[in-house]
Amino acid sequence: MKRALLASLVLACLATLATRAHADPAAPGDEPSSDPPLRSDDPRSHIQARVALIGEYRSLYDLSVLGGGVMISGGGDGDKSGQFNLRLAGGRTMAGLSVVDIGVGGSAEFVVTGGFLVGLGGGLAVFGVQRATDGTELLSVGPELYARTGYRFANRNAPFITLDFGSELQNGGALVWGPTLSLGYRF
Amino acid sequence: MRLRSPLLIAAGIAVLFACGDPLRQDELDCEEAVSVLETCCPGFQASQLQCVYNNQGCSGTTYPALSTGDSACIRSETCATLVSSGVCSRAQSARGYTLGGSSSPDEGTPPSPVCP
Numbered sequence: 168m169k170r171a172l173l174a175s176l177v178l179a180c181l182a183t184l185a186t187r188a189h190a191d192p193a194a195p196g197d198e199p200s201s202d203p204p205l206r207s208d209d210p211r212s213h214i215q216a217r218v219a220l221i222g223e224y225r226s227l228y229d230l231s232v233l234g235g236g237v238m239i240s241g242g243g244d245g246d247k248s249g250q251f252n253l254r255l256a257g258g259r260t261m262a263g264l265s266v267v268d269i270g271v272g273g274s275a276e277f278v279v280t281g282g283f284l285v286g287l288g289g290g291l292a293v294f295g296v297q298r299a300t301d302g303t304e305l306l307s308v309g310p311e312l313y314a315r316t317g318y319r320f321a322n323r324n325a326p327f328i329t330l331d332f333g334s335e336l337q338n339g340g341a342l343v344w345g346p347t348l349s350l351g352y353r354f
Numbered sequence: 355m356r357l358r359s360p361l362l363i364a365a366g367i368a369v370l371f372a373c374g375d376p377l378r379q380d381e382l383d384c385e386e387a388v389s390v391l392e393t394c395c396p397g398f399q400a401s402q403l404q405c406v407y408n409n410q411g412c413s414g415t416t417y418p419a420l421s422t423g424d425s426a427c428i429r430s431e432t433c434a435t436l437v438s439s440g441v442c443s444r445a446q447s448a449r450g451y452t453l454g455g456s457s458s459p460d461e462g463t464p465p466s467p468v469c470p
Contacts, residue, residue, distance in 0.1 A: 339376030
């Protein structure tokens with residue numbers, strides 16, 4: 168039941184991203200418009216999509232979790248921009264418990280100099296741990312906040328790297344914290 | 355139409371929030387220790403243990419089979435030590451226990467430590 172709800176949430180988020188990308192009149196592949204073609208140095212802000220591979224460390228009480236997954240984002244590409252983010256990650260504790268970490272939310276980024284950026288983000292995170300005893304899953308949902316730093320190799324059609332550090336406050340007062348490293352591409 | 359999707363997402367998140375499980379340290383430590391025992395102890399059957407905290411009100415409170423102290427001890431020992439010191443066999447027979455309850459509030463005591 169819980170996995171079905173999670174799947175529905177993920178599908179809804181992906182549908183929203185697809186809708187936003189399609190609504191962008193300047194997106195590559197759309198019908199020709201009167202706008203001039205985009206250039207990589209175009210100073211105007213446009214909606215863009217990002218896809219990244221992520222690696223993360225999470226600490227919860229005495230548990231240490233190493234995980235990885237993907238992050239999908241949509242939003243502006245200007246020097247001051249906001250994004251909608253979906254993070255899907257899985258991992259394992261040191262003793263081998265299976266963990267899932269899903270985040271949905273928004274972030275704001277500010278380019279400070281060159282391609283270097285700083286930012287803040289937040290949203291809701293789902294954190295789940297599969298029991299070793301009976302295989303059932305402990306799933307909790309709670310708010311998350313994080314700070315971000317990173318580097319953009321260009322505003323569009325280029326790779327980027329970000330490092331987030333934040334925490335999730337989960338049901339029962341559990342504090343899940345740690346860094347997330349993302350390496351991806353901006354379309 | 356563009357407004358509906360975020361509202362649906364928010365509704366889905368709200369439903370999930372209501373279904374959230376508390377992430378308790380004693381339960382998670384117990385599960386982590388059981389995972390260690392599964393790796394280290396030949397023939398260890400994890401399904402026979404329960405790492406559940408359940409406050410049943412008048413019926414008392416059930417605690418995980420392995421205490422936080424036992425769990426920390428198990429995780430700090432080597433596999434060889436867990437086997438040779440008998441921790442594996444004692445942990446295999448550990449069970450969750452219930453304390454309190456209006457019918458017999460003084461009944462039941464925490465079990466003896468299984469580790470070291």
